[in-house]
Amino acid sequence: MEIIVLPDADAVAATAADIIEARVRRGPAVLGLATGSTPLGTYAELIRRHRERGLSFAQAQAFTLDEYLGLPAEHPESYRSVIRREFTDNVDFAEGAVHSIDGQAEDPEAEAERYDASIAAAGGIDVQILGIGTDGHIGFNEPMSSLASRTRIKTLTEQTRKDNARFFPSPDDVPHHVLTQGLGTIREARHILLIGLGAAKAEAIAAAVEGPLAALCPASALQLHPHTTVLVDTDAASRLEHTEYYQYTHSQKPSWQAY
Numbered sequence: 078m079e080i081i082v083l084p085d086a087d088a089v090a091a092t093a094a095d096i097i098e099a100r101v102r103r104g105p106a107v108l109g110l111a112t113g114s115t116p117l118g119t120y121a122e123l124i125r126r127h128r129e130r131g132l133s134f135a136q137a138q139a140f141t142l143d144e145y146l147g148l149p150a151e152h153p154e155s156y157r158s159v160i161r162r163e164f165t166d167n168v169d170f171a172e173g174a175v176h177s178i179d180g181q182a183e184d185p186e187a188e189a190e191r192y193d194a195s196i197a198a199a200g201g202i203d204v205q206i207l208g209i210g211t212d213g214h215i216g217f218n219e220p221m222s223s224l225a226s227r228t229r230i231k232t233l234t235e236q237t238r239k240d241n242a243r244f245f246p247s248p249d250d251v252p253h254h255v256l257t258q259g260l261g262t263i264r265e266a267r268h269i270l271l272i273g274l275g276a277a278k279a280e281a282i283a284a285a286v287e288g289p290l291a292a293l294c295p296a297s298a299l300q301l302h303p304h305t306t307v308l309v310d311t312d313a314a315s316r317l318e319h320t321e322y323y324q325y326t327h328s329q330k331p332s333w334q335a336y
């Protein structure tokens with residue numbers, strides 16, 4: 078893992094956007110997109126670069142990470158709607174290039190298999206953006222998720238339902254079930270960007286980066302991944318014990334682009 082501690086959320090967004098821009102400019106790219114508040118600054122920065130610098134996504138494809146089960150695709154809080162509203166509709170992805178899980182599929186298990194097959198058919202994900210839940214979940218892989226899991230149905234913890242209640246009229250409206258890419262699916266992405274912002278994520282980030290590899294902290298599965306970059310602001314880094322080392326190793330490299 079490469080750990081990069083940055084002064085604030087704007088610096089994190091700019092660095093994440095640098096990494097994504099470099100990959101998109103290199104040729105047809107497959108991006109993995111997360112929802113939640115954390116990547117919003119990165120998406121805003123990519124939209125700005127599209128408008129001001131001509132960064133084009135016309136050759137790119139995108140796959141969302143997860144979806145609420147039972148929520149109609151057109152519901153404003155379906156992750157299909159959120160990712161279009163916050164990012165992809167504001168740039169120039171080609172028609173049909175943004176893929177989402179169908180939360181209303183008649184056979185959700187078949188839908189999960191179809192989704193994994195469609196990622197594989199696209200050649201796999203080049204850069205996967207991830208946020209992290211306060212309990213260490215990535216996608217909707219809650220604690221105790223199999224580290225080898227594929228896209229499948231999961232039940233949300235009460236903590237995650239509480240964390241996500243702000244997006245719904247009432248906490249009772251937060252669905253109980255979801256379809257999420259599994260930890261095994263996510264780990265197949267060639268480059269993973271795990272983003273953590275704010276003190277509320279400090280404990281989860283510390284467990285993911287410095288804790289044991291354990292299903293109790295699903296994000297710790299990224300310790301097995303050959304190319305994960307963790308981008309955190311100083312608040313999210315506040316529970317890390319080895320920040321001097323991360324700063325040292327980072328200063329020894331010309332830049333992340335050297336990878």
Ligand SMILES: N[C@@H]1[C@@H](O)[C@H](O)[C@@H](COP(=O)(O)O)O[C@@H]1O
Nearest residue numbers: 111113114115208209210216217
């Ligand atoms: N399924 C999403 C995750 O992909 C996201 O990382 C997490 C954190 O959200 P936020 O970035 O809003 O803190 O929320 C949801 O549970």
